[in-house]
Amino acid sequence: MKPAILAAALLAAAFIVPAGAQAPPEAEQCATCHGAEGRSETPNVPSLAGMPAEFITLQMILFREGLRDAPPMPQFAQGLSDAQIEQIAAFYASLPPGPAPDRGPRDVALAERGAALSARMHCGVCHLPDFRGRAQMPRLAGQREDFLAQTLKEYRDNRRVGTDTQMNAVMYGVSDADIAALAHFLAQRD
Incomplete structure (x- = not known):
């Protein structure tokens, strides 16, 4: 940029x-x-x-x-x-944030896996521990699950870059299954 x-x-x-x-x-x-x-x-x-x-x-x-x-x-x-x-x-x-209108039911095992991945990947450092975002970091809590999964894959595959390359580095080598778990965990947060 x-x-x-x-x-x-x-x-x-x-x-x-x-x-x-x-x-x-x-x-x-x-x-x-x-x-x-x-x-x-x-x-x-x-x-x-x-x-x-x-x-x-x-x-x-x-x-x-x-x-x-x-x-x-x-x-x-x-x-x-x-x-x-x-x-x-x-x-x-x-506007008050909230879950996407078509948010599906919570899969407990998938959400727990996503929570563990989020902790290991330190997602809460930039996006804050409750994932509400701040400054130039977007809100992740309650976001559309499909959008989160798509975006994380784009960062991983270097098809999307932000104003820096931090997310590309964070997502490097993350599997589709782990991305699905992260997206589900974050989408289920309020």
Whole structure:
């Protein structure tokens, strides 16, 4: 990532609108995939409710600047001002998080395996022990299980990179079965 763009994204994130903001007009389009209350019912599309505003701001700027490709997001981000992006981020950050509407039943053995893997991999260091995320680290608790599994595989397979390569290194060599356990454990967290 170009240092100037990263610096601009982080600077923009510092001026986030306070929590409790009203839904900006642009959020109507977001709701189509991410859910009216920020909880996605769309397969492989993340829930945004309760996501850290800085994380959403950074991702939207990466989409807008063509540094991250996850169709149709780059197209939607085109032409948005920093202020519009900050309003969208503040709105979704202010929504109460919760499980994805189609979250399945908890598989106790799979969740326990995922918890052990998460502890061994130190996921709670960056995403916090309750997995609510912070700053540029996304909320994982209650996220869509299919989205988590897909994203973790993309990091492992070097098909997705963030603003640094930390997640690629963390996921290197992790099996599909372990990814399934991690995704299930995190999706079942509230």
